[in-house]
Amino acid sequence: MSTAAAAAAAGVHCLPIPTPFMVGRVNCYLIEDDPLTLVDTGPNSGKALDQLERSLGGHGRRIEDLERIVITHQHIDHLGLVDILARRSGAEVCALQELAPLIEDFGAEAERDDELAAALMLRHGIPRDVVTALRAVSRPFRGWGGSTPVSRRLRDGEAIGFADRSLEVLHRPGHSPSDTVFWDAERALLLAGDHLIKHISSNPLISRALGGKSGEPGGGRPRALLTYLASMRETREMPAELLLPGHGEAFGDHAELIDERFAMHERRAAKIRGLLAEGPLSAHEVAQSLWGNVAVTQAYLTLSEVLGHVDMLVEREEVREQELGGVVRYEAV
Numbered sequence: 001m002s003t004a005a006a007a008a009a010a011g012v013h014c015l016p017i018p019t020p021f022m023v024g025r026v027n028c029y030l031i032e033d034d035p036l037t038l039v040d041t042g043p044n045s046g047k048a049l050d051q052l053e054r055s056l057g058g059h060g061r062r063i064e065d066l067e068r069i070v071i072t073h074q075h076i077d078h079l080g081l082v083d084i085l086a087r088r089s090g091a092e093v094c095a096l097q098e099l100a101p102l103i104e105d106f107g108a109e110a111e112r113d114d115e116l117a118a119a120l121m122l123r124h125g126i127p128r129d130v131v132t133a134l135r136a137v138s139r140p141f142r143g144w145g146g147s148t149p150v151s152r153r154l155r156d157g158e159a160i161g162f163a164d165r166s167l168e169v170l171h172r173p174g175h176s177p178s179d180t181v182f183w184d185a186e187r188a189l190l191l192a193g194d195h196l197i198k199h200i201s202s203n204p205l206i207s208r209a210l211g212g213k214s215g216e217p218g219g220g221r222p223r224a225l226l227t228y229l230a231s232m233r234e235t236r237e238m239p240a241e242l243l244l245p246g247h248g249e250a251f252g253d254h255a256e257l258i259d260e261r262f263a264m265h266e267r268r269a270a271k272i273r274g275l276l277a278e279g280p281l282s283a284h285e286v287a288q289s290l291w292g293n294v295a296v297t298q299a300y301l302t303l304s305e306v307l308g309h310v311d312m313l314v315e316r317e318e319v320r321e322q323e324l325g326g327v328v329r330y331e332a333v
């Protein structure tokens with residue numbers, strides 16, 4: 001049986017929804033059970049809403065039939081339509097308790113994330129004019145987001161019940177601080193969100209800590225990649241047979257995929273260590289030497305990527321941080 005057929009046999013249908021972002025389509029999932037449930041919503045756009053209605057129609061369903069909406073994490077391609085869908089259907093909205101405030105006040109939360117991003121970019125050597133320009137570019141993106149009251153706040157480890165199944169709620173921060181996966185132990189099926197995607201390595205973007213497992217003891221900057229590696233170690237041990245991701249195809253063999261990701265992060269950390277062995281550099285200088293101009297156009301993404309790997313090296317005491325005049329540089333030990 002193909003992976004998609006296996007999922008459909010379990011009453012879970014993948015509904016790919018277009019997004020205006022580089023990632024391409026986002027996968028929403030319709031769970032044919034009682035209550036009728038949609039996992040993730042797609043971005044807040046007419047095109048996404050239109051496609052979602054047609055895809056639901058393909059299964060003989062309408063938006064008004066939805067009884068429960070579950071959100072996997074805080075990114076706009078996954079939650080943008082939540083308010084429109086919740087209002088039209090009256091469905092309950094379920095999200096991890098740490099994620100709920102972000103869904104309920106999306107605009108203000110996004111503004112605070114942008115403030116953190118700007119402060120981090122300045123601290124790690126990105127010129128002020130670039131930071132200002134990037135902030136202006138990021139603001140219109142929020143239009144694809146959405147806010148709605150969360151009717152049910154989920155706790156890590158609790159179960160969501162259906163007539164015919166039970167899904168265990170598991171917090172797996174890293175890709176974002178709020179990543180939540182939903183585990184159907186009976187079917188060995190994992191709704192993985194963006195925690196694990198087969199064709200792309202999920203970028204652990206640095207976002208504000210939410211408390212709980214994503215919180216940083218000592219109040220420092222969130223160490224997104226270290227958090228993500230720890231989450232992947234937990235997922236690796238699960239007896240999952242089928243993973244349904246937030247983007248791309250369903251897949252099995254998740255332990256093998258996770259091992260490939262661990263190896264990739266080790267290679268990247270080793271490369272950065274090699275650069276720092278030649279002399280101290282800011283994280284932005286490292287990004288420029290790895291990716292050239294992309295380090296400017298995608299400054300925050302590449303900065304997050306470098307800082308994530310530098311955190312691995314700092315933890316192993318192979319690299320240390322030095323701060324001079326508000327800008328951080330890293331040097332090999």
Ligand SMILES: [Zn+2]
Pocket residue numbers: 073075175176194
């Ligand atoms: Zn995401």
